[in-house]
Each structure stands twice: as C-alpha cells, then as structure tokens.
Amino acid sequence: MYSVTTYRLGTTVLIKHFKLVVPSKAPTGLRFSTFSVSNVPTRAMFRKAVQDHSGKGAVSAKPLYPNNHKLNASNFSTTKQHSTVAGAKRKIEMASAGQSALGSLHDAVYFDENDFDDDDDLDFEILKPGPLSQDSLPASTETPSLPSQTNYNANNFTSNTRMSGTGYSQNSRTQNVSQSDIKYPELPEMDDMPQEQLPPSSMPIPWSSSPPSHYQPPQPKRRKLPWGQQGQDGSRSNPITPAPIKRSSSSKAEMPWNKTASTVKDEQKELRKINKKRQTAADYHLTKPQSRVASLFLSEEQKAVLDAVVDRQKSIFFTGSAGTGKSVLMREIIKKLRDKYRREPDRVAVTASTGLAACHIEGVTLHSFAGIGLGKEPAAELFKKVRKNQKARNRWLRTKVLIIDEVSMVDGDLFDKLEEIARRIRNNGRPFGGIQLVVTGDFFQLPPVPDTSARDAKFAFDAATWNTSIQHTILLTHVFRQKDPVFAEMLNQMRLGRITPQTTEAFKKLSRPLDFHDDLDATELFPTRAEVENANGLRMSRLSGEVMTFHAQDSGTIQDVQMRDRLLANCMAPPVIHLKKGAQVMLIKNMEDNLVNGSLGKIVAFMDETTFDYYRNNEDEFTGDGKEGSDDDDAAARNRKKIRALAHKDGGISTSRKWPLVCFTQQDGTERHLLCQPETWKIELPNGEIQAQRSQVPLILAWALSIHKAQGQTLPRVKVDLGRVFEKGQAYVALSRATSQDGLQVTGFDPRKVMVHPKVIDFYSKLADINSVVNPSGNTKKEVNGGRTVNEYDDNDELYNEYIAGLL
Ligand SMILES: Nc1ncnc2c1ncn2[C@@H]1O[C@H](COP(=O)(O)OP(=O)(O)OP(=O)(O)O)[C@@H](O)[C@H]1O
Ligand SMILES: [Mg+2]
Secondary structure (H helix, E strand, O other), X not given: OEEEEOOOOOOEEEEOOEEEEOOOOOOOOOOEEEEXXXXXXXXXXXXXHXXXXXXXXXXXXXXXXXXXXXXXXXXXXXXXXXXXXXXXXXEEEEEOOOOOXXXXXXXXXXXXXXXHHHHHHOOOOOOOOOOOOHHHOOOOOOOOOOOOOOOOOHHHHHHHHHHOOHHHHHHHHHHXXXXXXXXXXXXXXOOOOOHHHOOOOOOOOOOOOOOHHXXXXXXXXXXXXXXXXXXXXXXEOOOOOOOOOOOOOOOHHHOHHHOOHHHHHHHHHHHHHHHHHHHHHHHHHHHXXXXXXXXXXXXXXXXXXXXXXHOOOOOEEEEEOOOOOHHHHHHHHHHHHHHHOOOOHHHEEEEEOOHHHHHHOOOEEHHHHHOOOOOOOOHHHHHHHHHHOHHHHHHHHHOOEEEEEOHHHOOHHHHHHHHHXXXXXXXXXXXXXXXXXXXXXXXXXXXXXXXXXXXXXXXXXXXXXXHHHOOEEEEEOOOOOOOXXXXXHHHHHHHHOOOOHHHHHHHHHOOOOXXXXXXXXXXXXXXXXXXXXXXXXXXXXXXXXXXXXXXOEEEOOOOOHHHHHHHHOOOOOOOEEEEOOOOEEEEOOOOOOOOOOOOEEEEEEEEOHHHHHHHHHOHHHHOOOOOOOOOHHHHHHHHHHHHHHHHOOOOOOOOOOOEEEEEEEOXXXXXXXXXXXXXXXXXXXXXXXXXXXXEEOOEEEOOEEEHHHHOOOOEOOEEEEHHHOOOOOHHHHHHOOEOOHHHEEEEOOOHHHOOOOHHHHHHHHHHOOOHHHHOOOOOOOOOOHHHOOHHHHHHOHHHHHHHHHHHO
C-alpha cells in the first residue's frame, strides 16, 4: 500500500535486487504519493544489492536470455542459405531498405553546445506538415514496397501510423482551445478509489445538465432499405452489402436498387478485393515480428521498473552501472507506453539529453521538446517564450509522461527551469505540473557540459526540484554486458574510482596486443573526433580499390535545409560515407539477435540486390570453393561472366544501386553476410511529426570511434589508450564498452586517470554505502526497521512480495 504522505528523510527501500529511495531533501509541505516507510530496511540493503551486482551476483544470477528468443528472430530472418565454408559457419542476410528497429537506442554523442544551437528554431510553423514527399524517400528504387515507410519495430510502426493523421488531428484540435481557458466543474476524487467502488460510467452525474435519456444506450435507428425487407416467412431477402455510394448529383443509376445484377456482382467483387487487401495489410502487421531483434526477457528488477512506470504511473529514475540493461529497459518502457497511449501518442514525450542519444530512441532533445532554444535565460523568461510558442505550449499541455534518457548529461539548472516551466504552463502546482517522469542514466558516466569553463558541472540530481520530481530511484544491479564477474568487478571499481592494487595490475596486463586470428581489428576509442577521423582516414588510404560513396537521403517536416542538417548532425549515420572493399565497419542498427548495433565486420564487395540473390544462392562458387579441382582464376572469371549475364538478363543493363556486402564476425567466431541497404533514423516530436529523417546505409568506419559515440554501445573488441582521456567518467565509459577482458586492450592505465566526480560519489553514497562495494566483506547483516535484516528480506518470498505489493 502506498499512502499520500510527506517525505521521510533519507529512507531507502530495497526490493530484492533493486532498491527504492525516497529522496531526502524534499521541502516540507509538498505532498504527493509515495510509499509508507514502515518496516523497511535501510542502507545495508544496498550493500547487498551492489555486491550481487559487482561480484557473485553477476555469475550466480540465472541467464535471463532464454534460448527460444532465437526462434522469434529466425522466423523473421531473410536467411535462405546456411552453408559451411572453410570451417566457418556462414549465414547470408539481406537488410531491406525501409526496415528499421528502435533497437538503436544505445550509443551516444558528440556533445557540445552546438548540439542545441538548432533548438532555437525548432518550433517555427511548418509550411507543409504532412507525410513525407515521395522525393524525399531513399534513392534506391529496389526497396520493398510493403510497407514503404514501415518498420517492423513496434515503435517505428506506431510512429509511422501516427504520422498518417492521428497526431495532426489531435494537435489541431487542442491547439484551438487552451486547456487553461476551460472551466471544468469540480469532479469527485476517484484516483485512489478501488475499481469496484467506482460508480458505473452510465450513472447520472450530479452536476450534469443532461436529461436522463442521455444515460440510456442509443437506440439503433433502422432505415427501411429495399434489400432489408423481410419476406413473408419472416426471413430477410438476400442481404447485399451496398457498395459505397458516390455523392454525385447525376448518380441515379448508382443507387443499389437501380443497378443490374451484374453491376452489383462486379461491385461485390471489387469490395471483396479491397477487403482482402486491407486484411493482408492488417495480417502483415500482426504476423511480422514487431522488431527484427527478438525481445529480451527482462529480469525481475527490469520488470518491476516497467510495471512501476507503465501500470503504477510512478515518476522513476532508474540507474545502474554500464551494461545493466538501462537502454534495453527504456526501449521496452517506450514500447509499452506508446502502446498504452496509442490513441493519443502525443501524451508520451520521448527525449534525451543530447541529439545522438535522442536519435537512438527516435525522440528529440529535451531542449527541443521544451521549446526553450539553448535554455540559457532565466526560467521566467523561458516560460514566456514557451507560452508564446503555441506548439511548444501545446506539447507541455498534452504530455502525460516525459522520458529523459542519458540524464547524466542534463544540466541541473536546466532541470529546475523545465520543472518550473511545466508547472506554470500547465497551471498545476505538482512537480513538473503533474507530468510523470521516466528518467534514466548513470551519473558515473559522462557529465553535463558546463555553461562556461569557470563553472563546474551541475548534475541533474543537484537540481533543487530533483527530489520532489522523482518519486522513486531504482538501482539496476545485474550486469548483462560482462558475463565474467571478475571483469565486472574491475569495471565497478573503476566506476567508483576506488581501484585496488590487484585491479590496477589486472588492467595493466591488458596492454598486450589483441589477436583474434581473423582480419578484424579492435575498435580504438579516442576522446576527440579529430583523432577518430585521422585514424579511420589513415586505414582507408591503405586500401586499394574503388571508393564507393553513399549520400544520405534526408527528409522531414523541417524545410530549412541548414536547420535540418544541424539536427541530423547528431545522428549516428553520417550524411556521406566513403567506403572501400576491405574497410572495417560497424553496424549502427539492430538487425537481428546477432547482428546488432556495434557488430563489427568487413566489406567484402559492393553489389546490387539481383547479384546478391545470385551470390546468396551460389556462395561456394563465389568463394572459388564450389568446383572441385577448378582453377581459382577461371572460377572467378566464370563468376564475373555469370554476374554480367545476370545483370543483362532482362535485356538491359541493371541500373540498380550497389550496396556494401559486409561479412560480420559474431562473438562465437561464425560469419554472417549482410547486404547493407539504407535504414532510417528519425527525429520525431511526441505528436508524431518527424522533424528530420535520414536514410543511409547503416554502417560507419570502425577502426576508430569517439568515446562520446561509443557511450551506450556494447563492443566486442575495444582498444583504449587511457593516456588521452581527459574528462571525468570517460575512462569508465570507454572500458565498460568491452564485453570481456579478451576483447579489451588498455594502454597507459593509471588509476589516477580514472576520475570520478566527488558529487556523484556523494549522490550514490546516499543510495548506498560505497565502501561496501569496494569492500564486500562489509556488514550487510545490519539491523533495520522492525529488526529485519537484508538477508531475511532476500530469502523470504512473503516479505519480498509484501514489498512489491506495498512499496511501488
Ligand atoms: N534482460 C536482458 N537479458 C539479456 N541481455 C540483456 C538484458 N538487458 C540487457 N541486456 C544486454 O546487456 C547489454 C547491455 O545492455 P544496455 O546497453 O541496455 O545497458 P545499459 O545499462 O544501457 O549500459 P550503458 O550504461 O553502457 O548504456 C546489451 O548487450 C543488452 O542486449
Ligand atoms: Mg545505455
């Protein structure tokens, strides 16, 4: 049970593997729903949770990734052949253009003030709102036509659906009438009433002026139509479905009773056809997997957060170290919320601190959503600015849930300003004007960019209104990214900036070069973009062969090209990419279970779809392995001839575009081939308006990557020179991308380079006693409220259920 109460100071509640924290600084007098804090254990619980996370817990926890998830993915896979060549298991796939996955939630950004430069102008009146123009679609003429803008991802699908009308109509309706202008009568409080006590919806309401007849269900009005006449035996005569009546003055012949039997038959046939088409389209959406990546099975702690957000509508901040599945969970939350509010999609605002993070979740930056430009002015001025901007004002009024991803980079002052704007615009004194907040991030990772070099970073948790706005803080503890508990613990120490001599030694040992016995190098992470461009450019120049250039196709409701370019500059996909055969590339979209954002591969060829089909079916011939005793050169010449013949098959030269064919190496050493055709990235407002959209091949060069772009990624092979790291949290972000020690090379390791912001330590130490993380032998059997211990709660299902039922 939760009750309406004022905050208790510093109260901490653990639910099995995660914990809830009631903020400690809430001003007195502020009232909102939170839970009763009797009988709850305190900080000792956190110790236990963190130990589970950092050490034993990571191993002992049951794998939460069941085998059968692969089945789902394979249903969808376009794989047709699965052959074994030269000892390596190969799978060949074709990525269809236009398919997308919301999967690209992870990742991060180049984050600087320029990120927000464009936000100033985001709320200008769009001249031609509406569906994307045909011209703006990807250049490829070979893209599958059904559905052209549809992705198999639930969120993408929803948003596309929303594009088609609902969003706009909602918007236009609400734009005309300001909510604050309407005087509503007082309604009885029903929020907290049990379902069974609620009055039936048909019950007359005391203040209503409607006549009693309005509470009766409407009486169907029967029109007497010729085909609806009853026969003498009471049976209906031949019920023909009337064809849609065209409203034309000269259409006497179109009335059903004026038609000949054959016309009626023809019309029926036509109708059946239309209905069948509709059905097929509906089936298509039902039967096609919603995402090309099979949904992960959420852990108990992830599920509890999902439940608290979606069903219990709590304002939650969920955090946890790198790899604890925050992004995976956020994706699921967005999916569920979009489903919940599918009739009013603009109720859910999906935002992130930076452009790139926003692009990953197909949302917008927090600045852009708020309509505050750079947001430098005082809150009162920003409020006036938003009030004048009808679209921005409307967004604030319509929003029920505000999602903020990568909150570690949100400035604390900005958080306070937004809170004030929300309250004032919505004319609602509750925190954030009553908007439910769903916030995630890890403050041990990249901090906000300070306003000036003089001012130290102010974190969101430093904001005066943080504690009142966030009802529960939940710590995810199970690390999924690193399966090796020793490695997970090393990274955990790094996160906290408390590295033992043994861990220092272990990191120093990782300076050896990596050798994977294949031709894929580890991706080198650099702090600056210039270093990344140099490193990738150098490697490209060493490759012989033709440069293939791929230009992105950009579109969206923003007509100003410069502004759109600035928005899309934060997108993971570049506007132009130069590739060569032999280039090492990284996939930047989730395709399937084993072909995900972060997968590394090498370009083996450039080919069009027809050639690819041939290649897919005759892979052995292409590799020269197909014909026994054949000379390789001869075989290659034969193949070239075949391919030419194939291209000329229909009497003309194939004009279709060539796309990179990439051989991806999976973690188990097997290879998969993918023809990488354009994918889309969107910047989408809550009402479904796609401000900017980029279609580009889902690849980037991957000999080197910036730490900012790597944030959020899971990388199988990583090389980091810590000598170059300069920002707090950077070293941790860089190293925690790796999935294993075997896939990580660290040079220049110096524990002094691992910088942690003291404020962050302080914040997390309020959630837990950090010493217990570094020193797991710390006392976790501490007596807490009611004399219960952490272990008692952990071991006792009833008590655990009591928590689950009562606290959220
Ligand atoms: N419930 C789950 N079952 C199996 N694997 C999971 C689960 N949740 C997350 N993962 C996997 O763990 C890895 C890390 O997940 P994710 O990127 O969501 O972590 P994160 O907390 O967002 O990390 P970061 O802070 O670095 O962004 C991914 O490879 C993801 O697929
Ligand atoms: Mg993440």
